[in-house]
Amino acid sequence: MDKLFIFDTTLRDGEQVPGCQLNTIEKIEVAKALESLGVDVIEAGFPVSSPGDFNSIVEISKAVTWPAICALTRAVEKDIEVAAEALKHAKKKRIHTGIGVSEYHIKYKFNSTREEILERAVACVKYAKRFVEDVEFYAEDAGRTDNAYLARVVQAVIDAGATVVNIPDTTGYCLPTEYGAKIKYLTDNVNMKNAILSTHCHQDLGMATANSIMGVLGGARQVEVTVNGIGERAGNTSLEEVVMAIKSHKELNIETNINTQKIYPVSRLVSNLMNMPVQPNKAIVGRNAFAHSSGIHQDGVLKHLSTYEIIDPKDVGIDDNAIVLTARSGRAALKNRLNLLGIEVDDDQLAELYQRFLDLADRKKDITDEDVLILAGKETDRMRRIKLDYLQVISGHGVRNVANVGLDIAGEKFEASASGNGPVDAAIKAVKQIIRRQMVIEEFLIQAINRGSDDIGKVHMQVEHEGINYYGFSANTDIVVASAEAFINAVNKFVK
Ligand code: KIV
Numbered sequence: 330m331d332k333l334f335i336f337d338t339t340l341r342d343g344e345q346v347p348g349c350q351l352n353t354i355e356k357i358e359v360a361k362a363l364e365s366l367g368v369d370v371i372e373a374g375f376p377v378s379s380p381g382d383f384n385s386i387v388e389i390s391k392a393v394t395w396p397a398i399c400a401l402t403r404a405v406e407k408d409i410e411v412a413a414e415a416l417k418h419a420k421k422k423r424i425h426t427g428i429g430v431s432e433y434h435i436k437y438k439f440n441s442t443r444e445e446i447l448e449r450a451v452a453c454v455k456y457a458k459r460f461v462e463d464v465e466f467y468a469e470d471a472g473r474t475d476n477a478y479l480a481r482v483v484q485a486v487i488d489a490g491a492t493v494v495n496i497p498d499t500t501g502y503c504l505p506t507e508y509g510a511k512i513k514y515l516t517d518n519v520n521m522k523n524a525i526l527s528t529h530c531h532q533d534l535g536m537a538t539a540n541s542i543m544g545v546l547g548g549a550r551q552v553e554v555t556v557n558g559i560g561e562r563a564g565n566t567s568l569e570e571v572v573m574a575i576k577s578h579k580e581l582n583i584e585t586n587i588n589t590q591k592i593y594p595v596s597r598l599v600s601n602l603m604n605m606p607v608q609p610n611k612a613i614v615g616r617n618a619f620a621h622s623s624g625i626h627q628d629g630v631l632k633h634l635s636t637y638e639i640i641d642p643k644d645v646g647i648d649d650n651a652i653v654l655t656a657r658s659g660r661a662a663l664k665n666r667l668n669l670l671g672i673e674v675d676d677d678q679l680a681e682l683y684q685r686f687l688d689l690a691d692r693k694k695d696i697t698d699e700d701v702l703i704l705a706g707k708e709t710d711r712m713r714r715i716k717l718d719y720l721q722v723i724s725g726h727g728v729r730n731v732a733n734v735g736l737d738i739a740g741e742k743f744e745a746s747a748s749g750n751g752p753v754d755a756a757i758k759a760v761k762q763i764i765r766r767q768m769v770i771e772e773f774l775i776q777a778i779n780r781g782s783d784d785i786g787k788v789h790m791q792v793e794h795e796g797i798n799y800y801g802f803s804a805n806t807d808i809v810v811a812s813a814e815a816f817i818n819a820v821n822k823f824v825k
């Protein structure tokens with residue numbers, strides 16, 4: 330098997346996204362998680378860009394043992410000196426230096442010529458080699474660069490000592506066949522004895538994973554990726570997609586060092602720390618990635634997983650698949666859910682229940698366990714025990730955010746007040762004061778249904794309790810009320 334090196338740039342290209350900035354402690358947490366995931370290289374930042382970035386690279390270098398720590402620079406001597414200094418505690422260190430090589434960059438960014446850019450490329454690699462052995466060169470905008478010139482640059486930087494040459498599709502422009510052919514052209518026309526090629530693809534046309542895989546088929550032996558595909562504009566190639574594509578296609582004879590069972594926990598960590606929700610239908614790590622809702626699929630999966638599943642959810646650290654009951658579900662799915670809830674039915678009972686189930690499913694999108702229990706006449710008093718009686722919040726500019734909450738728990742009334750760093754935080758804290766359990770909000774997503782300011786806000790929330798995630802949902806024109814209700818909805822699923 331050929332080894333494919335995983336170069337993670339969540340903390341550099343990923344962290345450039347507005348609103349995703351992390352402090353040093355959070356970056357160390359992500360770096361350690363990436364280490365346990367098994368990535369080969371962690372690109373920890375662009376040290377000359379800010380003291381914060383510099384400091385994070387220093388601290389990550391101290392905290393992490395196994396992966397190489399990489400720092401980005403421009404083809405500028407000062408950048409390279411600062412990177413070398415930031416990496417001084419790293420057990421394995423790499424400087425990632427480079428310059429734009431497309432006509433767009435040469436003409437408009439540098440007002441230069443191809444020959445001059447080639448000289449600068451060689452010079453920056455030679456300069457970086459004075460400080461570290463492992464130097465990666467990036468040929469920025471290689472995706473839009475003519476292959477013959479690109480090959481000259483790649484050969485020259487390898488001759489100057491580059492150990493890895495990164496071929497970025499900086500603008501996410503390439504088609505998979507085009508990008509694969511580019512890497513193949515370089516593999517065939519450059520002496521690659523002392524270096525490997527790396528892919529670095531962006532998602533502007535939604536082809537980052539396909540392009541990276543085609544690059545690997547063309548001979549690249551490193552892929553640059555981010556967790557959840559987070560990154561500039563539409564994002565970078567997502568780690569989980571490339572790793573699972575390689576793992577699923579054994580015939581490629583390629584392996585990575587990734588412990589795939591850590592994929593989901595690391596995805597959650599990055600999403601939470603960066604405040605960047607994962608889209609529900611995101612491959613591998615989205616909420617619906619292993620949820621089956623059509624009747625035909627549910628029936629197949631219940632007969633044998635391989636009918637509609639190519640990945641065992643446990644392989645990526647997700648407990649199980651989910652059969653979502655909707656109007657498209659068949660009898661097999663309903664029977665399965667009844668059995669899981671401890672209810673045995675004969676064929677006649679199932680036929681009768683299924684009719685009532687369809688009536689309900691026509692009116693209600695998702696059928697919950699509670700709905701099924703009610704249909705089966707097994708409603709228990711634990712259901713919907715906690716209800717929001719009232720919620721009053723004071724919030725605004727220059728005032729403390731305070732919430733007064735009234736809950737009805739199985740007919741009994743409770744009240745609490747709390748302050749928080751916003752109205753939602755205050756409301757949730759007040760609810761928590763009444764329901765004193767260990768519970769952590771793992772995911773919190775607010776969406777507008779239409780567009781106007783009179784819109785209904787939908788809130789999805791995942792609340793962790795004793796190692797299990799419970800999902801809550803609510804919709805309301807008041808997003809603070811919707812948030813509190815979604816929280817209560819999730820809590821109702823574990824409070825006995
Ligand atoms: O997309 C890109 O070209 C980059 C380089 C700086 C490696 O992120």
Ligand code: ZN
Nearest residue numbers: 342497499529
């Ligand atoms: Zn990039």
